[in-house]
Amino acid sequence: MIVYLNGEYMPAEQATISPFDRGFLFGDGIYDVTPSYGGKMVGFKLHLERMDNGLKSIGIENPLTTEQWHEIATQLSQKNGDQNLGIYFQISRGNEGRRFHGFPSNVKPTVFGMVIEIAPHPAIPNRHIEAGLKVISTEDLRWSRCHIKSTAMLGNVLHFQQSYSVQNNETIMYNALGQLTEGSYSNVFIVEDGVVATPILDHQLLPGISRHIAIESMRADGSIKVEERIVTMDEVRNADEIWITNSSKHIAPVLELDGEPVGDGLVGEVWERAMTIYMAAKYDF
Ligand SMILES: Cc1ncc(COP(=O)(O)O)c(C=O)c1O
Helix, strand or coil: EEEEECCCCEEEHHHCCCCCHHHHHHCCEEEEEEEEECEEECCCHHHHHHHHHHHHHHHCCCCCCCCHHHHHHHHHHHHHCCEEEEEEEEEECCCCCCCCCCCCCCCCCEEEEEEEECCCCCCCCCCCCCCCCEEEEEEECCCCCCCCCCCCCCCHHHHHHHHHHHCCCEEEEECCCEEEEECCCCCEEEEEEEEECCCCCCCCCCCCCHHHHHHHHHHHHCCCEEECCCCCCHHHHHCEEEEEEEEEEEEEEEEECCCCCCCCCEEEEEEEHHHHHHHHHHHCC
């Protein structure tokens, strides 16, 4: 793999970063991943905006312009064969040469880019052949700034491991009030009587770009009603369908929650329609 590090492209084995980098010492940084198919990116502007908001919210000046980010993404895709790729960017607060909590002054952020292989898009979403996911649920024990796409991912890693260690695909989480927040690497949607609902955006969840594309494309299409509101775990357990969204899975149907079938245990009709709408609209974002 060819990666980008601080202005240069190089084979991944040649990319090295100091252990004094605050990304390593503190997880002090922001990252983002944009899906790209044959060199065509989905929602790149939205991903860059979220990255810029994240950098602002933790006081790191964005080291590159939109055009420069675009150029790096294009180069990374080309140099790695323009396949189905997640274009991964990470910016840390940099390396001051010592371990000290306070923000350093006059230190350049570290900028890293690489690619992650992702699955191709299904040609036509078909609920009869789509494989569903198994998830477990648990209380959300992460920090209170989940809207920031921080590289300090230990909370998410520990929650993901809870499902991974029992051969499940994702852990979905709820707050102390029993309200759905999100998954360890995804946003969560439910369907009840044909109406789609997902938690409102606040500090408890990441503003997922796939969440945004799913909601806005369904609203533009007009055939599926979507609500952003508080969703309780009781509703999740009784839902006809559960979906998770993220940039590599787009909208993925969940067929099992905590060992129990979701709805009738089959991939739902609303998922099939929503995914068809998403596929048709994804490059408009
Ligand atoms: C915690 C969390 N929530 C939600 C998402 C989905 O975000 P997106 O749709 O932008 O990939 C992710 C993506 O990795 C995530 O890590």
